[in-house]
Amino acid sequence: MPTHEEIRYGTAASQFAELWNAEGDRPPRGLVVMLHGGWWRDTYDRHLMDGLCADLAARGWTVANVEYRRTGTDGGGWPQTLDDVLAAVDAVRNARPDLAALPSASVGHSAGGHLALMTAAHHRVDAVVALAPVTDLPRSVAERLSPGSPEAFIGAGPDEDPAAYRHASPLHCVPLGRPQLVVHGQLDVDVPVTQGRDYVTAAKAAGDPAELAEHVGTDHFHVIDPAHPSWTSAMAWLDAHVATEEPDA
DSSP, rough: OOOEEEOOOOSSTTTTTEEEEEOSSSSOOOOEEOOOOOBBBTTTTTGGGGHHHHHHHHTTTTTEEEEEEOOOSSSSOTTTTHHHHHHHHHHHHHHHHHHHHSSSEEETTHHHHHHHHHHHHHTOOEEEEEEEEOOOHHHHHHHTSSSTTTHHHHHOOOTHHHHHHHTOGGGGTTOOOOEEEEETTTTTTTSSSHHHHHHHHHHHHTOOOOOEEEEETTTGGGOOTTTHHHHHHHHHHHHHHHHHHHHOO
16 A cells, blocks of 8 residues: 655645655656545545545556645635645645656646646646546536536636636636646536537647547546546556656556
């Protein structure tokens, strides 16, 4: 089993990352910054991603499972939630010299996929895998996805603060200047696959190396199941674009 280490990046209760050290005798294949979803709300936490963290560690990756301030009673919102995630990445990279030297990727699901893309927009990581990501906040409000959650995150409606909605939407931040993989299921009703499709189209048009892995018969939560084929596609992409060496056959 991987050993865990807590890395704090602030004084609030939620400002920490749980480090899963890579298993095995070889040097780590890279550093993955893991970002959970839940529409930025404090009813969800990092444990949503424990299965993926364990799988990555078993494959030789070092993983930082990031907790951050969320909306509700946790003190999160825009921009403080993103500020937390960026501070967490910096703290993890600076915690040990070996971590700073590793190639890095952010991997996030849903609202965590949104945050993962934003870490790339701020050039904190070398690449990003976004699993069923929220990419367009005004559209999410218009389509009544998790009603009230985007408004709680921004602190206003799209008509009240359109600039914040644009600045907080990865769709309007391209080009990110980093390789990107968006993994999305065609049966996703929580964040429809059209958000993933339209984001990748916009990213490629802006000059980004962006790819879409679209999976039939796949819903919003299949993509965080380490036994599901959608995760297999994500791992293959990480192996090809980020890892220091290919895994053993």
